[in-house]
Amino acid sequence: MISTEAQKGGGGRGGRGRSRGRVFGSRMPILIPNRNPASAHYYDNKDGAKIVKASHFELDYMLGRKITFFCMATGFPRPEITWLKDGIELYHHKFFQVHEWPVGNDTIKSKMEIDPATQKDAGYYECQADNQYAVDRRGFRTDYVMISY
Structure with a gap:
């Protein structure tokens, strides 16, 4: 394969x-x-969490502006989405927000925003979708740019 x-x-x-x-x-x-049948059942489970749409680009942001990433996952039961930066889970705070929308019984949409962005926000972000059958991740690299006049 x-x-x-x-x-x-x-x-x-x-x-x-x-x-x-x-x-x-x-x-x-x-x-x-070739996988043994037990691992194939886990990794290829039809109900496992799978990211079906996500931001797919490297992002250069301007300091003081908004950073936005998007992630949509399917699975049954509906997956949960967790956002990470440089491998560490992100938690809500004043300048970091996550908006989620369940769609049907098996899909979740999630949008992560940082506003205003600072130099410390540069790094490698991931959205992780998981349910009892599988885990899927997508990554996005971001860095700031300085505009000089």
């Missing part, structure tokens, strides 16, 4: 997606060994 990222010829975790015209002839396909 060849991973989706290997088939596309680029991307990978934290990458920028498609190769944009660059040729990666030396890339080797990533082979995933």
Whole structure:
């Protein structure tokens, strides 16, 4: 089995997606060994949490402006979404808000906002969706830019 990222010829975790015209002839396909039935039941469970839509870009933000990331996940039971920064769970505070909308019995939409953004907000953010069957994550890198006149 060849991973989706290997088939596309680029991307990978934290990458920028498609190769944009660059040729990666030396890339080797990533082979995933056959799983035993118990692990296949866990990892490939049809009811497991799966992120189906998410912010998919690196974000350069201006200091004092708003940072926004989006994540939507499905699964049954409906997954919970947790936001992390540099591997540490984020909690609500005055400048950090999460808005969530359940959709039907199996989908959740989540939007994370930081307003106003400071230098300390630069880093690697992840949304993690999980239910009793599976966990799925998507990551987003962000850094600030300084505008000089």
